[in-house]
Amino acid sequence: MDELKLYTYIAVFGSFALYFAIAWWARAGSTSDFYVAGGGVTPIQNGMAIGADWMSAASFISMAGLIAFLGYGGSVFLMGWTGGYVLLAMLLAPYMRKHGKFTVPEFISDRYYSKTARIVAVICLIIASLTYIIGQMKGVGVAFSRFLEVDYGLGLGIGMMVVWVYAVLGGMKGITYTQIAQYCVLIFAYTIPAIFISLQLTGNPIPQLGLGSTLADGSGVYLLDKLDMVVTDLGFKEYTTDNMGGTLNMFAYTMSLMIGTAGLPHVIMRFFTVPSVKAARSSAGYALVFIALLYTVAPAVGAMARLNLMNTIEPSAGQHMVYEERPQWFKDWEQTGLLKFEDKNGDGKVQYVADAKTNEMVKVDRDIMVLANPAIANLPNWVIALVAAGGLAAALSTAAGLLLAISSSVSHDLMKGVLTPDLSEKNELLAGRIVMTISILVSGYLGLNPPGFAAGTVALAFGLAASSIFPALMMGIFSKKMSGKAAVAGMCSGIGITMLYVFQHKGIMFIPGTSFLGGLEENWFFGISPNAFGAVGALVNFGVAFAVCKLTGEAPAHIQQLVENFRIPKGAGEAHAH
């Protein structure tokens, strides 16, 4: 076994052992432990746990790669996935914490005095969470197969088992404390390579400053200016101004991601674990600090990786890399099929240009930018080993949070709340654990046999959260008079129009050929891409709900009193079931 593989095994299995130890120490004994970690998590702990919960395999592995190739257009992810926390801290989290229940559908059911509203919320939650989990499971399988050369299915199985142990045993309590450990692993794994690369390229160890510095090669040219020059010379769009389908599309996309973030139930749930309203407000702040640590480094990683890649292939203008002399990482990634070279002009050299006819780098997968980055920059083996453990930590922590959101909505909202209200606490806990086990098996199966629509599902998850859950919660808090009927009508029309738009452009359930308007950009409503449509769905939701409320009358007096009550912090106890 070579040195790199040995280090990788140590990093990955060492981190797993840590998660198991924490799970054993933090076993759940009651439904309160299982759903809200007993309500005793401090704001800083909760902030870290939210960070790990939120930052998924996509944030860790894919985002910097997306930014590397989208340039300025990639800003939608940076602003969208952080700006949502401002909305959470001011518009949702403190009031929902004050109300003091276990789940998001439970809040909706109390506020809108309606079982229908609760069931609609459960359905949205399960669709959004399941689609999200598939991506995490794929991330686990990929990390295992690339770094440890284990079979994809076996890697997935190991990942499922690890999550099963600490999520089923520990519930929210176990998940919270393992997420804190996972945050530390993933942030360490993300920033260490970035610091090395920033030092190499600019001499500045802080990547956020390095991105705005001059290059260390003595030329005195700013890194971003150099990158702009290199990519435009080869016919690509200028890195710092490429605006991804226009300003309106970027605007709608950013807004959709922001309100989608604020409406994702597995994130909102984490605010029920803190002891007070005050702590709910400040844990949103700490969460964003911990998230910003990664999100402000990501654009530096993206830009620097792109520059390193370009410089490797074409060290100076007109002088191309000879294919036979390609570095080891190039060969490694060629084997995975994520990097492909085709010598079109037969000169044995690599030409990487924007024009598809003469471009010889026929495939450069975005995901390899983070994974291959340490190798491209010739970093020591222990740094590369860290990246594997970090990617797994990101995927597992998010998967666990999502699993808890699903299992609590089934055992607490559907079973205890609607179907079998006389379920005892002990049996509810058992039901929660069984549902979680089933969800792990289902998501593992879907990760192993990803349905054809897996690629489009993230858009659907955010679209659903943005167009249904966020507006329903916000109106429930800020409009006392909003009635149950109106909220259900709003949620259904918001989801309806978003799904219709996504499906008509991407195919019904993403099956190719069933898209009745085609994926053509000309048919997009004002040029808004399907991924960015959640914001429009939310507007429709607000509009319909207020119109229906005007026509059918306002919420009854005791509900208005309930709203008055959760608007002030006084009298908040720990989260409870009834």
Next chain:
Amino acid sequence: MESENSYWAENLRLILICLVIWFVVSFGFGLLLVEPLNEIRLGGYKLGFWFAQQGSIYVFVGLIFWYTAQMNKLDKKYKVEEE
């Protein structure tokens, strides 16, 4: 009841201030005004690009902590803080 209404009104005013700033730094500086701002440089960064990929995030963090501090004061002023 009277004091609870003015507590809520003051809270709404704070939220409005925060959301205006939230909108201006991200959608304003980072998207709508990005081209004119890009004429200004911040070291190697074009200013509009910096707001879109760095600055807006720092402002978001600051906003949440400022709002939290203001709300804690407000809770005390109206005596609605938790026991």
